[in-house]
Amino acid sequence: MENNQLKNQIRRMRFERGEMTQQELADKAGVTRQTIIAIEAGNYSPSLTLAFKLAQALDVRIEEVFQYESENP
Amino acid sequence: MNKEQKMAWIMVITISLALIVSSIAAVTLYPCSVEKILSIFVWAASPGICVYLGFLIFRRPKGKVLFDERDIMIKRNAAFAGYLASWVFMGLACSLPFYILGPKGTVSVVWYIFIPYAALIILGFVTSIAILIQYGWGDKSGK
Numbered sequence: 086m087e088n089n090q091l092k093n094q095i096r097r098m099r100f101e102r103g104e105m106t107q108q109e110l111a112d113k114a115g116v117t118r119q120t121i122i123a124i125e126a127g128n129y130s131p132s133l134t135l136a137f138k139l140a141q142a143l144d145v146r147i148e149e150v151f152q153y154e155s156e157n158p
Numbered sequence: 159m160n161k162e163q164k165m166a167w168i169m170v171i172t173i174s175l176a177l178i179v180s181s182i183a184a185v186t187l188y189p190c191s192v193e194k195i196l197s198i199f200v201w202a203a204s205p206g207i208c209v210y211l212g213f214l215i216f217r218r219p220k221g222k223v224l225f226d227e228r229d230i231m232i233k234r235n236a237a238f239a240g241y242l243a244s245w246v247f248m249g250l251a252c253s254l255p256f257y258i259l260g261p262k263g264t265v266s267v268v269w270y271i272f273i274p275y276a277a278l279i280i281l282g283f284v285t286s287i288a289i290l291i292q293y294g295w296g297d298k299s300g301k
Contacts, residue, residue: 116226119160119293123228128294132227 091130092152095121098143113142162229163293165213166286172206173283192268196275232292240285244277251276 099105107121114121115138123129124139131139140147179202184195251273255265 112222115223117160117223117229120226120228129228135227 090154091127092154093124093127094150094152095139095143096125098145098150102143110139110142114138160229160293161213161217161224162233162289165210166289168206168210168213169282169286170290172203172210173279173286175206176200176203192266192272196272232289235292236285236288239288240281240283243284244281247280248273248277 095110099107099110107118107125111118111121114135116135120129120131120135124131136147136151140150143150176199180195180199183198184190187194251269255263255269259265
């Protein structure tokens with residue numbers, strides 16, 4: 086379940102958008118608040134569909150929200 | 159903590175308490191029949207089962223989204239772990255008497271009543287533990 090290679094900027098972006106709460110983002114993306122907590126903490130890697138929904142909810146491109154860091158650059 | 163976690167906690171506490179009570183009964187009432195110990199287990203577990211069923215039927219979770227892809231993945235993994243554990247138990251319970259007692263050994267027919275119920279209990283217990291482990295035992299919230 087854990088994937089530390091996938092970094093995300095959700096927390097920073099929420100605060101940049103007038104301190105949007107986790108619940109507000111969860112409602113916009115159609116997931117539970119617990120899932121947002123798990124994604125922010127890097128404990129859960131969302132599916133591609135959910136990643137797009139989160140990017141849409143934050144009104145940014147998907148690569149601005151999620152970054153993949155390769156172990157062997 | 160969501161509904162799944164609460165139900166998993168109820169299941170874990172109920173089975174643990176019933177196991178402790180029936181183990182104490184088995185030691186203090188020794189020698190006594192397996193049927194009596196099983197009935198003590200069921201009696202000890204019945205309040206927890208009632209709470210579990212009540213939670214399942216009457217408790218309607220609040221919120222816009224109740225279930226998402228992560229919950230589905232957690233339930234699927236937990237069900238896999240639960241069924242795997244119960245099948246391993248069934249396999250062992252069916253084959254161990256042969257290896258211990260030999261091909262001409264005999265076992266009580268009570269053993270055949272005990273196996274499916276014990277497998278069911280293991281299924282519920284392992285599934286609940288797997289749910290709690292995957293959710294992280296509680297609500298790690300943060301705004």
